[in-house]
Amino acid sequence: MNSSSSNSQAPQLVYLVFGAETYHQEAVFSIASALAGMRESPDQALDIQVFTDNPAPYAKLPVRLRALDKETRAAWSAPHGYHFRTKHVALRQVLSESECALLIDTDTFFHGSPLELFARVKPGTLLCNAFNPRYGEHRQYPLHQVLSERLLARGLADDQMQQVNSGVIGLMREDAGVLDQSIALMDEFYPEVSTSFNLEEFCLAVASYRTLHVNECSDLIHHYWSRKQLFRAKVRGWLLKHSESPLSKEALDDTRRVTTTLPRPPTWKRLFYKLATMGVPSMQRQFLREILYGCTWYSNEFDRACSPVWWEKALDNAEERLKRPLEPPQLKNWLNHWPIRAILGNQHEVIYQHLLHYSAGKK
Incomplete structure (x- = not known):
């Protein structure tokens, strides 16, 4: 060639x-x-x-x-x-x-x-x-x-x-x-x-x-004109790993691991997330479920790179439903429900800080 x-x-x-x-x-x-x-x-x-x-x-x-x-x-x-x-x-x-x-x-x-x-x-x-x-x-x-x-x-x-x-x-x-x-x-x-x-x-x-x-x-x-942000996250994951040697065998092999599949929790885990959020106010449930979708561990590292996109999508969708921005104190309060904190563990603060940064970038 x-x-x-x-x-x-x-x-x-x-x-x-x-x-x-x-x-x-x-x-x-x-x-x-x-x-x-x-x-x-x-x-x-x-x-x-x-x-x-x-x-x-x-x-x-x-x-x-x-x-x-x-x-x-x-x-x-x-x-x-x-x-x-x-x-x-x-x-x-x-x-x-x-x-x-x-x-x-x-x-x-x-x-x-x-x-x-x-x-x-x-x-x-x-x-x-x-x-x-x-x-x-x-x-x-x-x-x-x-x-x-x-x-x-x-x-x-x-x-x-x-x-x-x-x-x-x-x-x-x-x-x-x-x-x-x-x-x-x-x-x-x-x-x-x-x-x-x-x-x-x-x-x-x-x-x-x-x-x-x-x-x-x-x-x-x-x-990938549809669900573009999720695929862009996969691409960024590949670039972070291979930008210095994009023609190496490993880099070229890894292009095949960026798949057409959208990372989504299996059915049993989605049901678990649904049950875990039943006790929170209805306005917050979908937001928290989408946050949890972004916390699922995937064996494919480029699927794992999509986690922040799920969090951002959760915030965007919540603000669309509210028809206003979700202010930091309210965001912190929504993430603080005890079953959610228990599931998120150490990721709780990471998600909060990421969404603060994301919100600031949208203004």
């Missing part, structure tokens, strides 16, 4: 990463999981390109870095400042240089070799992450209410159109024109449906409808 220099004949795995540190953390782990998978195909080539505003996190990875400064992002997001537009522009640029490319979101990790995804990218084919419901199943949303009649009149889409998740976009160079069309549709529709978070992938579905065969690949990667 050669990922440090450009090889236009090799498949191109492309990341677009800018902004908060957490996106770079996601990308580093996703790349590591791809490299772990490439061990299944040691004699085959793959180039990894990272368009980014911060090269530092990738210094120890065999990737090709491409500068993505504010001016470039602004140009790629123009004319409306729609930042998801940059995905299509970046992939379009790579396809002007290479035969085959696949842009993948950072919140992903591979189950096996990335080359399995590229095997599904063929002439006349769009590879997406997964199929979303058909267009007609979302009649209540602005994308349908505002655009459906116009799209039907122009012969671009109807209610049978299969919508797609664009966590993966894979194309051959000869089919790159679909990106030009999707970009044009974004530019046209954005002023009318700017609140639609999925406009970018919707326009990709419209552009490819009836013109390209669409494949999906959710069996080959995990795209």
